[in-house]
Amino acid sequence: MTERADGDDKATRRWGWQRGRVLAALAVLTAGLLAFPRAVPNSGVRLGSLLESFLPWLGLAVVVLLGPALLRRSATALVALLLPAAVWAYLFGPLLLPGAEPSAHDLVVVQHNVSDENTDPGGTARALADAGPDLIALEELVPPALPVYEKTLAPDYPYHTVHGTVGLWSKHPLSGTRRVDIKPRAITENWSRGLRAVVHTPRGRIAAYVAHLPSVRVGAGGLGSAWRDESAGLLGKAVAAEKVRSVLVLGDLNSTVDDRGLSPLTSRMKVAERGFAFSFPAAFPLARIDQVMARSATVGPLRTLPATGSDHLPVTARITRG
Secondary structure, three states: OHHHHHHHHHHHHOOEOOOOHHHHHHHHHHHHHHHOHHHOOOOOOOHHHHHHHOHHHHHHHHHHHHHHHHHOOEHHHHHHHHHHHHHHHHHHHHHHOOOOOOOOOOEEEEEEEOOOOOOOHHHHHHHHHHOOOOEEEEEOOOOOOHHHHHHHHOOOOOEEEEEOOEEEEEOOOEEEEEEOOOOOOOOOOOOOOEEEEEEEEOOEEEEEEEEEOOOOEEEOOEEEOHHHHHHHHHHHHHHHOOOOOOEEEEEEOOOOOOOHHHHHHHOOOEEOOOOOOOOEOOOOOOEOOEEEEEEOEEEOOOEEOOOOOOOOOOEEEEEEEO
């Protein structure tokens, strides 16, 4: 009896190919969603955009499924889990790698939604200036706080332009500053969240766009992103029509670069190939919705700066002219 019980116990501990088929199927499904998120429809509740907004986090499914696979000693599930792990590594692994050594000729930029509820605009401005960028793009500039930003940044950034609630501060001269109309048709009130300026750097001109796209809401009806998508389309058209060869887009785009809702813009621009730089919400960052993009230039590794009085974290990157 004892010998038979020991034999049964050993058999129970063996890894098996017949167990864990449901876990294996879930692993394959995860890999498919990672590799082909646009297979998820985006009509109605915008489920596709919602998935793409948090796509890197889908890799946690591998960790979640690994525990049951080990407990069940399922060789099938473990082998299947290699598939989503490999897809995640291919898509997002490069973001974890160090970038090239910075060049003395790089342009350093900072992008920050400073929040219209920020109670310390002076401290926020000083923190951004202390990072030493060439350009600082700000959103949610409200009238009571704007003079504070202008006064605090003026010593290091003598050139600036503000249109509506967005602004750009620069160490280099600006020209051709103007408002960019990215307002969705359904918004009837005064609403100005886009600007364009030409920055005259030591290495030549670069057109800088600062934008704050409409917010999205997640509710029972799904992801409410119609206004943001329309605004992204208008911004994409403005960039496409830009005559200056090198272009920067800096802003709170209220989405990640994986979201198909931004494709009218992202399809025309280069994005950072290094750095996750999750920027929102500042207390527990889940996604990078503050973006730095470029045309005819390369965006170096993105990283976040320490928290300010905003609900967003600032992001910074080096721009190398192409």
